[in-house]
Amino acid sequence: MSDKEEEPRIGVFVCSCGSNIGGLIDVKALAEFSKTLPNVVFTEDNLYTCSETGLAQIKNGIKDHNLNRVIVASCTPRTHEPLFRDCVKKEGVNEYLFNFVNIRDQNTWCHQKYPEEAFDKAKDLIRMGVAKAAKLEALENIIVDATPTALVIGGGVSGMTAAHSLANQGFETHLIERETELGGRLKTLYKLFPNDQEAQILLENLKKNVQSNENLKIHTSAQVKNIEGFVGNFEVKVEENGNIIDLTIGVILVAVGTSLFTPTGYFGYDGKTRITQYELESKLKNNDVKARDIVMIQCVGSRNNERLYCSSVCCMTALKNALILKENNPETNVSILFRDLYTPGTHYEDYYRRAREAGVVFVEYSPEKMPSVEENLIKVHNEYLGEDLLIPYDLCVLSTPLVSNNDNKALAQMIKVPLEENGFFLEAHVKLRPMDFATDGVFVCGSAKWPVDITESISQGYAAAARASTIISHDTIEVEGATSFLPDYNRNLCTGCEVCIKVCPYKAINKNEEDDIEITQVLCKGCGVCGATCINHAIIIRHFTDQQILSEIYAYGGKEV
Amino acid sequence: MGENSKSVVVIGAGIAGIQAALDLGDMGIQVHLVEKMPCIGGRMAQLDKTFPTLDCSICILAPKLSECYRHDNITLYTLSEIQKIGGSVGNFSVDVLKHARYVKEDVCTNCGDCATICPVRGITNFFEANLVTQTAAQIAFPAAVPAAYRIDPSKCLYLNYEICGLCYQNCGADAIDFTQKDSVLSLDNVGAIIVATGLDLAEDIHTLNIYGYQKCDNVVTAMELERLICASGPQAGHLSRLTDGKHPKKIAFLQCIDSRSQKGQMYCSSVCCMYTTKEAMIAYEHDNELESYVFYIDMRAGGKGFQKFLQRGAKEYNIKYVKSKISHIEVDKDDNPIITYEDYETSEINQLTVDLVVLATCIIPSRGINKLADVLGIDLDHYDFVKTNPFLPVETSIEGIYTCGCAREPMDIPRSVAEASGAAARAAEVIKGG
Structure with a gap:
């Protein structure tokens, strides 16, 4: 490589990051200091180096001073290295001759109370960055062919939606379902909130969609046995009805959903007069509810020490089942004992109002004073009245959380992605990369990632399909050359x-x-x-x-x- | 995959519109990204940090703004609105009205000399939640994309009276161009349209006045607080009271202002419980003696890591959560707001005097949505959000027109981003599936 012989000509751009850096340490002084370092021929400070203005300054610096190495001293390579690399590349400097010096996250942010020491540390970091930059070698990214096929693991709402969208975009798509039938959790549901649609009608529509698309191959009674390879070129072994089939796959979507929680030991759960919402659901489906006094308890097994999270679908499920009970027989008494009613947004809040208007009784309880379920009565402390309420019941329904699947770990290892502390799949970035994994070419949607309702399962199914499509829409894939x-x-x-x-x-x-x-x-x-x-x-x-x-x-x- | 001859029009360049545009662009599809403001980024650009990771908002957004600007497949139309559409799914025609910027976008160096010299002062500054004013030469924030100033035609002396012209004379880059005219661009062969027009915030003065807003400057809205605590905001991130410059030691956060209310909006804004906790955390990081009180009806924290975030708030950031809906606020002679509330545990009526009150105002549909809905012919729901079916969450009432994010319901950033990708997938089905 000719760069080796070429004398390093380094440009250093010191970013103020608004006041994130410049508010604590003197970036002008840092730029001046950088001028004194070996091989540095140009320095500049910017208010935001990442702004279009800052990027233009880098470009001009490269052009006017014939720079062959560029350093930006600023926030963090985690979010900004791709941007700066791209910028120097467009000006003809190999992107690996760019070096990032982190003086915000690892300096001004963590040493906020020590401006002088932070300034000295920034000098050290820049001096080190300059020394490394002089030794950097030009590298090329690796380009590999991509197979335009997708594998969707899990044939529930989210998986079917994702697979259908990918197939509609023209990609050969394989949908893997462990059970004999598609549908996942939707198969067991009766009616759906917030418009009381029959679950089985939605399921039939989704099934019709995936079954009628010629780009889509459905594998039921099938499990993924092994995954080798990498983005664009995964070699997947699937066992389908006892036979092993080999697939070459470009992208993988994880849509494995969740498991149900059995509330053994909670409120004397017995599956008879003390049941879960899901057991109530199948009773409603079979028109098998005789009870007249029904009490529902929310957050059973969730939002506690063992399972801190809110499962987010249980309040709406309880409201929906309460309304069905009320509509079937207005004489039925339905009380919901809750902590914080979770009905965010427009439709769900409307639905909550509808339930109140239908005569569903809402009683708040606090985790410090848990309700107790006795022989024929449920005792719940009401803070507003300052006393215990005794509510008669002949059916007590426990709203339990959705929990992560036991076998998530095995799948996670196979596709080399992490799980979070509750065993749900952990995405690349909670805020801005909700469907991606840090591993290239693998995506997640639906409740596999976090408990979500049908609406979100559908939108996330589409979303993962879009993210996957950004990869397999191209014949080749470029990956990092720093290997x-x-x-x-x-x-x-x-x-x-x-x-x-x-x-x-x-x-x-x-x-x-x-x-x-x-x-x-x-x-x-x-x-x-x-x-x-x-x-x-x-x-x-x-x-x-x-x-x-x-x-x-x-x-x-x-x-x- | 071959070249796609059909394009997609994305309306609104907040985080949702940006994500949809980037996904489609990365699939090799041509995108026209239309934004009514002078720069892209929307509401997320105004925020200080984001829950539950406390990432600096502009820091994680800025690379996406640049990516949009530099993307080979994305054409950006700022200061633009949709004027007319024709055709149907797979073959829409769209007329975009682009307002003149009076600054050459590709020549402006973002130096700010025009704003310094402009004699027209005191213009409201939307981006800074009107906490400070600006001149007629404007840019929302230093990292704005495009990185170009804009001359406000309703205020500029030259454009209105042909006097002044100081900016024109003093611009070192010769970027000021008073000859620019509004223009209409006709886009043909548009396969699909995505509506990502986001949100506005309720500013019902009657409600706000009940809570002391405008009567006392120590009552602020949550968006004002975002700017006040933001390092790049008008106080450079040093939170102090607007009345006397003192550091607040006690802040009350009032939830459900104008939302979940018979008088205001009946619905829940979805994000306030979480951003309130975030704001209280950031305020605490500025001053470790701070006590925060959050007065709420239901604490709505169903998203990933949200309950843990609340627990951290209570344990590590001195936040007290008080289950009580506040009806009004009084102010003492030192401009300190006084809150009257019912203590849930003792059933007693108590009073709490604080240094600052923050109102979690209601998310409402973007104020231009009715006009846009008329132009596009799409249905709105009874709250004027874009009407969708729960099981077709990104479809509008017209085939080929999709929607995502707060245009259709109040929601947080991850969900907006996911829905935006979802809308992009549906649009891609039209383009690629033919």
Whole structure:
């Protein structure tokens, strides 16, 4: 590479980030300081380097001063590195010759009370960044072919919706359902809130959609057994009715839904006169409710120490079942004991009002004074009255949370994605990447991620389909070039100990037929674990070579290299 | 996949419109992104931080703004509105009225000299929740996209009386252009349309006055507080009272102002319980002696990690949650608001004097939605949100016109983003499925 011989000409752009950085430390002084560092030929401070104005300043800097290395000292590479890399690339500088120095998240934010020390630390960080920049090497991204096919795991509402949308967009789509029939949770439901539509009519419509699309292949009684490969090129083994089929898949969507919680030990649950909302649902479906005094208790097994979260669908489910009971027989007494009624938005709040108008009685309880279910009476403390209410019942219905599936963990390991503390799938970014995983080419929708109702399951099904489509709409995929590799000149250093194979979290390292270590570049995320564990330093981590990291350490200690 | 000859028009460039545009653009579909304001970003750009991760809002939004601007498949139309549509699904024609900016977008360097020299002062500043004023040469915020000023034609002396012209004379980049005219662009071959017009906030003066707003400057709306605590806001993130500059030590947050109310809107705004907790947390980070009181009806925290967020608020950020709906506010002689409330546990009527009151005002449909609905021919619901079916959540009443985010119901950012992708998928089905 010619860049190696080329004298480094470094430009340093110091960002004020509004007042996030500039409010604590003097960014002008930092820019001036940067001028004194080796190989730095141009520096500038910006109010927001990431703004179109800031980016224009970088471009002009590159053009006017013939920069071949660019440093931005600002927020965090987590959100902003792609933007700056793209910017320098468009000006003809290899994107890997850009170096990010984090002086906000790891400096002004965490040392808010120590402006002087933060200023000194920013100087250290920039000095280190400049030293590394001088040693950076140009790299190329890796381009691989993408197979325009999708695999949707789970044939419930969300999965069917996603699969249908992808098939409608023209992609060959495989829908995997473990059970003999499509439908998931929807199969067991009677009517749906907030418009009391028959669940089975919605289910039939969804099924008709997926069954009539020729791009869509439905695999029922099927389970994913193994997944190898990477974005655009997953090799998936599916067991369908006992037969193994092999699929080459571009993108994978996780739509495995949730499990039900059995409230054993809560309020004397017995499945007879003390049942769950889901058991009530099937009784309603079979027109099998004889009870006249019905009391529902919300948040049974949720919003407690064991399970902190709100399951978000139970309040509406209770309201809907209460209204059905009232409509079937207006003489039926229905009381709902609740903590915070969860009916957000327009339609659900309207529905809550409808339930109150229909005569459903709402009684608030506090977790400090839990209701108690006795032989024929339910005792609940009412804070407003300051006394206990005794409500007669012949059917007590417990609103239990949706919980994560026990086998989420196995699937998560197979597709190399994380779960959160309650066992639900954890997306790449809670706010702005709700359907993506950090692993490329894998997406999530519906209650697999967090309990959601049918409406959200449908919109998320579409959403995951869109995200997946952004990948398989192209013939090729570009992935990060900063990977680990074992150069031929280091092969004699490799003792074949296989420690790197064991530590690689992405299963990117294998031994080939000749018993040599082989690193699949496109699977490697450049995390560096293999390089750090290799006792003979045979493996090199591109963009984080020993030489580059040592240069930073020497710069920190004040040693010239 | 071959080139797609049909495009999609996305109306509204808040976080929902932006996500829909980026998804479609990344699928290789041409997108026309139409925004009525001078810059994109919508409401999210105004927020300080976001719940439940406390990410800085503009920091996670800004890369998306730039991405939209630089995307090969996205054409951005700011200061623009939809004037007329014709045709039907798969083949709409759309007329976009683009208002003149009077500044050349690609020449302006965003230096701000025009705003400094402009003699017309005291113009309300929407982005800063009207806490400060601006001149007739305006930009919403420094990282705005496009990074260009705009001359407000209703206020500019030159445009109205042909006097002044100081900005024109002093612009070093020669970016001011008073000859620009409003223009109509006709877009043909539009396969689908996405309505992502977002929200406005209720400003019913009668209701707000009951809560002391305008009578006392120590009663602010939640959006005003967002700007007050924001590091890039008018107080540079140093929260102090507007009356005397003192740091508030006690803040009361009042929920459901004009929402869940027979007098205002009957519905729930969905996001206030969470953003209130977030605002109380950020305020606490500014001052660890701060006590916050949240007066609420039902604490609505069903989203991912939300209950944990509330628990953190109570444990680590000195937030007290008081179940009580406040009916009115009095103010003492030192401009301190006094709250009268019923203590849920003792049933006693108590009073609490605080330094600052924050009103969680109701989310309402975007104020231009009726006009737009008329132009597009789509139905609105009884609250004037875009009407959808619960099981076809992103479809409007017209085939090929989709919707997402707060245009159809109040919702938080993750849900808006998800629905935006959902609307993009439906639009892509039209374009790719033919």
